[in-house]
Amino acid sequence: MAMNTPQGWLISYDITDRRRLQRLHRFLSKHATPVQYSVFHYEGSPAQMGQLMQSIETLIDPRSDDVRGYALPAHLSVDTLGRGKTSPDVLIHSVHSPQLQALLGPAKKC
Template sequence: MAQNDTARYLVTYDIADPKRLSRLFRFLKKQGVPIQYSVFLVESSAAKMASLMVKIAKMIHKDADDVRAYRMPENGWQVSLGASILPEDVLPGAGSR
């Protein structure tokens, strides 16, 4: 994958302080789609994702908080069970990949 090719990433977090949690949530809402509590789907290039993680690193406390990003496989398998926080037609990639 080239640095400018886009891919989907799951960004997950566990933030100890409510103030930092709120700040990170608002920031990530501008970058991607909330999938579940503390889980966002971000479509980005590898270079932009690296920049995003640098920004996030400045917002958290490394000894108290945990933020992780996972690149999703392009043709990965996915299934949803139970109630979703988003309507089905709003889910990213519905019917596209």
């Protein structure tokens, strides 16, 4: 996949200090969509994800904190159990999902 092709990413974290935890949560809330406690969905290219992770690195203590970014497949299936089910009003799709492509219509060339 090209470095500028957008894709979905799952970002999760385990932060040991309350102040750093709040700082990282505020930062990610501006750049990604919260999915669950300490889990966010991010849409961007691998290069953009790399830049995001570099910014995150300045907010954490790598000796005691853990932040992970997982590339999501283009055709993602999500199963949930329990009270954490997403509201029916909320949809999270990768830019490559057929549902989102149907909503956006054909790409226009400039």
